[in-house]
Amino acid sequence: MPIYSEKVMDHFQNPRNVGEIENADGVGELGNPTCGDIMKIYIKVKDDKIEDVKFKTFGCGAAIATSSMVTELIKGKTLEEAEKISNETVAEALDGLPPVKMHCSNLAADALHLAIEDYRARKEGKGPIGRVETPEHDESDILEHT
Amino acid sequence: MHILDLEAKLKIINFDHFAATSMRQEVKEAMDPFFINEYGNPQSIHALSDEPREALARARLQAADLLNATSNEVIFTSSGSESNNLAIKGTAFARMDKGKHIIVSKIEHFSVLNAVKSLTKLGFEVSEVSVDKYGLVDPQDVKNALRKDTILVSITHASNEIGTIQDIKEISRIVHENSGAYMHADANTSCGFIETDVKELGADMLSAAPHRFYGPKGTGLFYLKKGVRVMPLIDGGIQEFGRRAGTENIPAIVGAGVACELAKKELKDRTAHLLPIQKEIISGVLSGLDEVYLNGHPEKRLPNNINFVVKYIEGESMLMWLNNNGIMVASGSACTSKILKSSHVLSAIGVDPALAQGSLLISLGQDNSLEDAAFFIKELPGVVNKLRQMSPLYEGIKKENKAQKDK
Numbered sequence A: 001m002p003i004y005s006e007k008v009m010d011h012f013q014n015p016r017n018v019g020e021i022e023n024a025d026g027v028g029e030l031g032n033p034t035c036g037d038i039m040k041i042y043i044k045v046k047d048d049k050i051e052d053v054k055f056k057t058f059g060c061g062a063a064i065a066t067s068s069m070v071t072e073l074i075k076g077k078t079l080e081e082a083e084k085i086s087n088e089t090v091a092e093a094l095d096g097l098p099p100v101k102m103h104c105s106n107l108a109a110d111a112l113h114l115a116i117e118d119y120r121a122r123k124e125g126k127g128p129i130g131r132v133e134t135p136e137h138d139e140s141d142i143l144e145h146t
Numbered sequence B: 001m002h003i004l005d006l007e008a009k010l011k012i013i014n015f016d017h018f019a020a021t022s023m024r025q026e027v028k029e030a031m032d033p034f035f036i037n038e039y040g041n042p043q044s045i046h047a048l049s050d051e052p053r054e055a056l057a058r059a060r061l062q063a064a065d066l067l068n069a070t071s072n073e074v075i076f077t078s079s080g081s082e083s084n085n086l087a088i089k090g091t092a093f094a095r096m097d098k099g100k101h102i103i104v105s106k107i108e109h110f111s112v113l114n115a116v117k118s119l120t121k122l123g124f125e126v127s128e129v130s131v132d133k134y135g136l137v138d139p140q141d142v143k144n145a146l147r148k149d150t151i152l153v154s155i156t157h158a159s160n161e162i163g164t165i166q167d168i169k170e171i172s173r174i175v176h177e178n179s180g181a182y183m184h185a186d187a188n189t190s191c192g193f194i195e196t197d198v199k200e201l202g203a204d205m206l207s208a209a210p211h212r213f214y215g216p217k218g219t220g221l222f223y224l225k226k227g228v229r230v231m232p233l234i235d236g237g238i239q240e241f242g243r244r245a246g247t248e249n250i251p252a253i254v255g256a257g258v259a260c261e262l263a264k265k266e267l268k269d270r271t272a273h274l275l276p277i278q279k280e281i282i283s284g285v286l287s288g289l290d291e292v293y294l295n296g297h298p299e300k301r302l303p304n305n306i307n308f309v310v311k312y313i314e315g316e317s318m319l320m321w322l323n324n325n326g327i328m329v330a331s332g333s334a335c336t337s338k339i340l341k342s343s344h345v346l347s348a349i350g351v352d353p354a355l356a357q358g359s360l361l362i363s364l365g366q367d368n369s370l371e372d373a374a375f376f377i378k379e380l381p382g383v384v385n386k387l388r389q390m391s392p393l394y395e396g397i398k399k400e401n402k403a404q405k406d407k
């Protein structure tokens, strides 16, 4: 049985919206303390809608696929709609992820939320937020010798 | 993981022989009769047991021959991990009246590191000796770590990650000259590819894994020098000289025996076949890509191991792309490990955790050729560049370089 679903493989091999946006309205950059990976999401916002989105990811196959999926899910959505996207939404849209890889989808969803937060902070003259380390998450799926 | 592009690339290149090797035809043929026709239990008295008993004795002789031991010094276990556990826990339980101190290196396999970790919960103390940047243990460090109550020193003969070969002979000499401790060599990665002569190595115990050298899974070898005592981990009948109870897995043992015989016969040819491929890959990759480094020792290394660090990208995504090109590799990155921790071996040789994420681990075997090496060298840069283009780390570096140029 393959480790990853076909959807994951598709997004891994043909990632959508890779790149940077110059003069982005919001940037979410997250470092993952579990495995040291980094995800960066750029958004361009117009009339409260996400007009364009791009990402860069240093991470595993699941991390690349989840970032790609997040960008696809939010493109053209209102900020309010985009904010509702959680890591479960992303994982479901990819037909599931192995338990040990769920934290990669956390990373993607968190980076998105951070980009929106950054957009708002900038608008209020408080931004940009810069790079953030995600909090340690539940590692109950991780097998370790105790 | 499926390969989407199956039609385009039909050939599968296995560059992950440390995970699994295909059994040799001779091995399988030798095993075949013992599943259905010669299914007897070697411990019975009646005629059904005759052939299995003889086969068991033959396999033990073949294994002893490879290790330069006598056949009553060879114990069949279920795996390399079991052999390592038997060496460590078996010694600990047999000798706890003499002391509770054990020495290992920082780059041991988890079947060693986790075995000693379990023992610490029972009051044993463990010293982990460091290695240099090539992964070499300094025998003097072992000497300095020895104590009056040291009962065992266990060092890997060759690393399953970076391929570095240790000077077991010298370490054994130092251990025996300066203490009453037993010396165990974990040869689970080296056996079948380089000499594992127990007399030459001077070890009291040695573990080996025939499935790594074209034998069947489900067996392990354990050399226990005459007069050295370990407590069994599995108690029961008198199988394996009372050191490892349980009805013998005769088909697997027979296969292991043949794999040992083949290894002994072919050892030199194997090196002669593997070395040029290894050399080709190392020089091809290092010259074809920037910011790639070789881990492990340049010379004192197994002929079938290569370990690179590719900067700015992560190992699993590299592995997945190579997989799609028909090339099967492994990685020591945190993301590929089931415990999301990067390789303890890479960290022991001083590789920065961010760099260790770009770990690429290749292990060669009988089915590899120079053409495989050429194909890999041709495919890798495309994979690396694709992932680097996507990496926020590489982006930062590019900007830094540009800023420096602009200055």
Ligand code: FES
Pocket: A035, A036, A037, A058, A059, A060, A061, A062, A063, A101, A103, A104, B334, B335, B336
């Ligand atoms: S990003 Fe490290 S496991 Fe997915």
